[in-house]
Amino acid sequence: MQRRHVVQYGAAGVGAVALMLGVGWWRVDGPGAPKPAGQRPLPLSAMDFRLTDHEGNEVGPETLIGRPTMVFFGFTYCPDVCPTTLSDISGWLEDLGDDAARMNVVFITVDPERDTVEAMAEYVGYFHPAIRGWTGPANQVARAAEGFRASYERVPTEGGDYTMNHTASVFLFDAKGELVTMIDYHEPREFAVPKIRRALTEDVEGAT
Template identity: 60%
Template sequence: MRTRRAVILGLGGAAGALAFTLGLGWWQSRGRAQSGADLLPVPIAEMAFTLTDHRGNTVRPADWIGRPTLVFFGFTWCPDVCPTTLSDISGWLEELGPDADRLNCLLISVDPERDTPETLADYLANFDPRITGLTGPMAEIERAAAGFRAKFEKVPQGDDYTMNHTAGVFLFRADGNFGGIIDYHEDRRFALPKIRRVLG
């Protein structure tokens, strides 16, 4: 069995590349079946789900209203996309300085079978402490993903499994309205300006 530390260090890159490729494909191909407002995440005030954070607290979307929000879907056994993105987020928070304290910064696990609050707490200790991990029953994770228009699926991998998922970082303004996305493949120079726009 792989250790979580090995996962964080990036072993199993092929699985991560597959997760990224499929996640990006989901994000880009949705427009073929949907259009207009159906493509965009709904406002946070219209989302309805209940999750538990990595400190054991109950969290609902309504708790985020009043502060800009940054959300990423991922999982602790992700070999490279998730730790890379969380490292990027940690760097962005550092570059933002005191303004970063005004953000809700959240990782929603798509693998609640393995990602308990305790597991998330251990994993997130490797990144900026302002990042909050969320997990809960699969039905609640699915409700959250539906609101964000995110996709994920469990993929068998030998005796184990991986999770394919949308890999973008979702941004929302303080009023809960969608403010944009930082796509995994885009030039990272554009990330901070996007975050600063939702910070106002």
């Protein structure tokens, strides 16, 4: 009996070690590993692009510095991921309450051909009022995406239209323009608001 217990504890111990090794692999070498430095978004201060917001104002990365910032790339002809993410962001902003007013929240189109200033204005009007929509010439959208290390690609669909593959992560920056973290599309949604609060407090404490 005693001996069997030892065997059981031993098995449990081996299992626990295997689990820890597994978790370690996930976080260091596996899919949970931090992105290599080359794939991390640049600080906003190192980016350089000129776009127009949905109210016709000239904007660039410097527009965002001074307040914590949340950025998402997408396009208004996107039927699934983009309205879902913008609805999620709207929900997070509601959860943040008054703190939402201390943030920049920007939706940058990867489809400037169809997403004119007017199209962006109409589209963002359906979501939380803090969300700004940015568009501009194709080369400036490309420079913005490069700064954020976001990728996008035009894909033809049946029937002559096209859709866009694009980075669906939400980027969070502190008030100094340093990347705080990203919210991945497949991440459990309840992690999002604490991450946003972190971007907001790093603003206060100045710790990065």
